[in-house]
Amino acid sequence: EIVLTQSPATLSLSPGEGATLSCRASQGISTDLAWYQQKPGQSPRLLVYAASNRATGIPARFSGSGSGTDFTLTISSLEPEDSAVYYCQQRSSWPPSFTFGQGTKLEIK
Amino acid sequence: EVQLVQSGAEVRKPGESLKISCKTSGYSFNNNSIAWVRQMPGKGLEWMGIIYPADSATRYSRTFQGQVIISADKSISTAYLQSTSLKASDTAMYYCARVPTGRWIDHWGQGTLVTVSS
Numbered sequence: 001e002i003v004l005t006q007s008p009a010t011l012s013l014s015p016g017e018g019a020t021l022s023c024r025a026s027q028g029i030s031t032d033l034a035w036y037q038q039k040p041g042q043s044p045r046l047l048v049y050a051a052s053n054r055a056t057g058i059p060a061r062f063s064g065s066g067s068g069t070d071f072t073l074t075i076s077s078l079e080p081e082d083s084a085v086y087y088c089q090q091r092s093s094w095p096p097s098f099t100f101g102q103g104t105k106l107e108i109k
Numbered sequence: 110e111v112q113l114v115q116s117g118a119e120v121r122k123p124g125e126s127l128k129i130s131c132k133t134s135g136y137s138f139n140n141n142s143i144a145w146v147r148q149m150p151g152k153g154l155e156w157m158g159i160i161y162p163a164d165s166a167t168r169y170s171r172t173f174q175g176q177v178i179i180s181a182d183k184s185i186s187t188a189y190l191q192s193t194s195l196k197a198s199d200t201a202m203y204y205c206a207r208v209p210t211g212r213w214i215d216h217w218g219q220g221t222l223v224t225v226s227s
Contacts, residue, residue, distance in 0.1 A: 091213070
């Protein structure tokens with residue numbers, strides 16, 4: 001079973017700064033990775049799919065990259081509303097399953 | 110507009126059963142999988158299982174295999190999550206979500222809070 005490990009666990013940055021969130025897979029998954037944002041009291045929201053494709057309506061300051069085992073979500077020029085927990089997710093063909101990373105909490109000072 | 114609307118919050122006693130619903134609209138229910146995701150208080154997201162409504166094929170996480178039943182009623186575009194013999198540790202928010210390509214989730218329900226307490 002593939003394990004996704006996210007780092008750091010918590011990130012505290014100021015508005016206008018850039019953020020780099022990492023997701024590492026225990027084995028190669030090509031570009032079969034998505035990123036989600038979850039704000040307190042809300043359902044998660046899809047940000048990026050297939051490692052680097054922004055979902056509909058997602059601002060250009062969010063970008064994803066990577067392939068194989070190492071993936072990155074980059075948020076340029078942070079805004080206060082970017083404060084949230086960010087999860088990566090992959091799907092395994094066999095056994096059929098989804099896996100989420102444990103999340104990175106991003107705090108905007 | 111794609112919508113997934115879940116049934117309301119539930120309170121149950123340990124040992125009781127529960128069935129929560131996820132009513133969908135705005136897209137072809139048959140041709141898009143529905144996943145269920147658990148989020149325990151203050152914790153991360155856990156994939157529970159998935160159903161492909163066209164043929165009702167289901168897959169479960171090893172953690173939830175045998176503990177829950179996922180089903181769907183194509184006639185009313187609704188998916189269900191059923192659990193029997195609830196425990197206090199089943200207290201959580203449960204989300205349904207659309208999985209259009211079978212690989213990631215593009216729309217989420219609003220969540221159903223389940224509280225299990227004596």
